[in-house]
Amino acid sequence: MEFVVRAALIGAGATLVMDIWAALQQRLFGIVPLNYAMVGRWIGHLPKGRLTHNPIGATAPVRGEAALGWGAHYAIGIVFAAALIALTGLGWARNPTLLPALATGLVTVAAPFLILQPALGAGIFASKTPQPNVARRRSLVAHASFGIGLYLAALLVAWLMPSPAG
Template identity: 60%
Template sequence: MTEGTKLLASMLLTGVGATAAMDLWAIARRRLLGVPSLDYALVGRWLAYLPQGRFRHHPIAATPPVRGERALGWAAHYGIGIAFAALLFAGWGPAWAGNPTLGPAMIVGIGSVAAPFLVMQPAMGAGIASSRTPRPMAARLHSLITHAVFGLGLHASGRVAALALAA
């Protein structure tokens, strides 16, 4: 396996693993705290309406569903996780891939909360940083913690990928 192929495999494993860690956290949060998980069908619905020129919804749940929205939403969720792993690799390079450290992973993980705060939530009718939700501060805190878990997942998955691809 070439170094480029190893780097690409590491990036994919890191992104998928970190996204899975985020999903496991969502399951635990729902069971332990009663906080519902994001319905990725709504993400798929939002994406499906983009080619029609519709960016904003008030709220997305009131927009008519589209065929395949759940699969589209889940694929986008994992694709976005991989994209943030690519950002991490672009920022810290092959050296990080060979020896993943926590700091850069947390910078990217926590920094990734900007995407829902500034793009997804406003586009889906929840306002900037959940400002139009019944409990904006609680929603913001949950988002921040979830993205910190994503950062921990980037680090842990990066370590696993580095070990798996070291040979």
């Protein structure tokens, strides 16, 4: 049970840090964040057998797509946190260090590069976007912020939930 609670809190916290970073980038630099409704649209079309779109914006909307997309965004963050804890052990979650969290954040960028971007019509590694290198750099920065968020959230959770041994 401790694993589940820590993974949920750390994953949700890290995803929140990622979203705060995206909001700051939008406010300070005019960088438009990912529209999670498009993720929900993609998920909503999966049961209909449609895996890829070209582009997703031209695909018919799905009822509740924004909620579906945002829910998936946070659920994925929790799954990534669970993977980190599964690989490093509860010891890391009880006494977090930056390097495993940051490495996890950077490794998770494979998901948009190899799954989400191609599925939404942006191509592998954002190859079909108007500025692929800019899109790639933004994905890396977003996932680095998720990695930092994993660390910060784990610190907070470790403070709120001291390890059973002390």
